[in-house]
Amino acid sequence: xxxxxIIPCLDVKDGRVVKGVNFQGLADVSSPVELAKxxxxxxxxxxxxxxxxxxxxxxxxxxxxxxEAASSVFIPLTxxxxxxxxxxxxxxxxxxxxxxxxxxxxxxxxxxxxxxAKRYGDQCVVLSVDAKRVDGxxxxxxxxxxEDTGIDAIEWIxxxxxxxxxxxxxxxxxxxxxxxxxxxxxxxAVCDVVDVPVIASGGAGCIQDxxxxxxxxxxxxxxxxxxxxxxxxxxxxxxxKALAVEGIPTRL
Amino acid sequence: xxxxxxYGVGNLFSLTCSLRAIGVEAAxxxxxxxxxxxxxxxxxxxxxxxxxxxxLRRTGLDQVVRREAAQRKPLLGICLGMxxxxxxxxxxxxxxxxxxxxxSVQPIRPVIPADYKVPHIGWNALHFPKDRPVSPxxxxxxxxxxxxxxxxxYGTDCDEHTIATxxxxxxxxxxxxxxxxxxxxxxxxxxxxxGLSILKAFCEL
Numbered sequence: 446x447x448x449x450x451i452i453p454c455l456d457v458k459d460g461r462v463v464k465g466v467n468f469q470g471l472a473d474v475s476s477p478v479e480l481a482k483x484x485x486x487x488x489x490x491x492x493x494x495x496x497x498x499x500x501x502x503x504x505x506x507x508x509x510x511x512x513e514a515a516s517s518v519f520i521p522l523t524x525x526x527x528x529x530x531x532x533x534x535x536x537x538x539x540x541x542x543x544x545x546x547x548x549x550x551x552x553x554x555x556x557x558x559x560x561x562a563k564r565y566g567d568q569c570v571v572l573s574v575d576a577k578r579v580d581g582x583x584x585x586x587x588x589x590x591x592e593d594t595g596i597d598a599i600e601w602i603x604x605x606x607x608x609x610x611x612x613x614x615x616x617x618x619x620x621x622x623x624x625x626x627x628x629x630x631x632x633x634a635v636c637d638v639v640d641v642p643v644i645a646s647g648g649a650g651c652i653q654d655x656x657x658x659x660x661x662x663x664x665x666x667x668x669x670x671x672x673x674x675x676x677x678x679x680x681x682x683x684x685x686k687a688l689a690v691e692g693i694p695t696r697l
Numbered sequence: 698x699x700x701x702x703x704y705g706v707g708n709l710f711s712l713t714c715s716l717r718a719i720g721v722e723a724a725x726x727x728x729x730x731x732x733x734x735x736x737x738x739x740x741x742x743x744x745x746x747x748x749x750x751x752x753l754r755r756t757g758l759d760q761v762v763r764r765e766a767a768q769r770k771p772l773l774g775i776c777l778g779m780x781x782x783x784x785x786x787x788x789x790x791x792x793x794x795x796x797x798x799x800x801s802v803q804p805i806r807p808v809i810p811a812d813y814k815v816p817h818i819g820w821n822a823l824h825f826p827k828d829r830p831v832s833p834x835x836x837x838x839x840x841x842x843x844x845x846x847x848x849x850x851y852g853t854d855c856d857e858h859t860i861a862t863x864x865x866x867x868x869x870x871x872x873x874x875x876x877x878x879x880x881x882x883x884x885x886x887x888x889x890x891x892g893l894s895i896l897k898a899f900c901e902l
């Protein structure tokens with residue numbers, strides 16, 4: 446039986462892991478490579494490396510770190526942040542990434558998804574969406590959640606999958622950083638329209654939030670979080686044990 | 698020396714790193730002489746069956762791999778590399794494989810429940826067939842250990858040579874073996890310590 450995945454996300458800036466609360470106020474947490482090894486050893490099913498560096502030097506440092514992590518951690522790695530062209534896919538895949546996540550890059554150029562899917566396969570292309578409620582609809586936000594694109598999130602995701610996105614990461618800006626649980630309503634709306642894996646992001650504050658997620662929405666494949674793992678508020682072995690006790694298939 | 702067949706398909710960075718982690722330096726090569734000198738060979742692969750089969754033939758490496766396998770050299774196909782071991786694949790038309798494992802490669806969609814997603818992506822538990830001894834490839838792992846899968850096609854009509862399955866609705870072929878020829882549908886290089894243990898067992902064959 447396929448297991449539900451638990452995915453820590455590492456936001457990397459200038460070679461260090463940071464995590465924003467509601468995307469603001471970054472705080473240094475740890476070394477990306479050390480953290481990746483630690484998570485892999487305690488049962489993380491996959492890791493996301495998110496490059497939030499703007500400078501060229503920072504970008505080169507990021508790929509060095511990615512290469513080092515991929516040399517010592519043998520679980521799937523997804524890379525996102527600053528992916529604008531198929532060449533960006535190439536750059537991170539060569540450094541050991543298995544999947545590449547696109548967000549603002551796909552908003553700027555929607556042909557990026559089909560181009561990348563054609564070259565690397567659907568399974569390699571992850572569409573990451575930051576969404577927020579505006580006037581009773583789910584709207585896509587760009588630039589790390591700062592800019593309302595006016596695009597309807599459900600339509601955007603449906604089109605992305607049709608164009609070759611093999612997996613969706615849905616990050617609810619409404620619940621992100623609040624630690625009150627995942628945005629079950631928004632996730633349900635996405636699960637209703639796509640048949641590729643959906644990864645829930647934004648809002649987890651405790652173990653029970655993951656249990657509630659997988660129990661309420663069996664179609665969700667994975668739960669992603671950052672700070673609660675980085676600060677040790679949720680420990681992955683205890684989380685997985687709790688899922689198993691609730692009868693949720695998990696890799697122990 | 699272990700050689701990884703380089704026929705221009707896929708990214709071999711993770712595979713070489715995972716082998717290094719178990720103390721094995723691999724030569725990534727498309728050179729016939731290096732493959733002939735190797736004491737074991739890994740056939741990797743990602744992408745579509747037809748393209749990969751064609752790339753193998755174009756480089757002449759299909760003959761080299763068959764010849765080395767015929768000399769009882771341990772051979773391990775990974776993911777699409779495993780599928781290429783079969784007689785043929787039915788992905789975008791019918792394409793001949795290496796014919797080292799009897800059977801064919803077919804889409805999983807028609808055989809799994811409608812609400813199961815394709816591709817089959819994620820960690821799934823290995824089941825060993827009850828009617829035969831556990832394969833030496835799995836001597837360091839246990840029944841029920843999870844490995845990482847990413848695939849939309851699967852090997853079928855190969856019951857006799859199936860050494861592991863994974864439940865995704867029905868039990869899908871997860872690994873095959875015939876004499877010195879082994880194939881795994883999952884990615885041992887992305888399956889944590891369980892995957893490294895499988896690679897280690899292969900290197901001990």
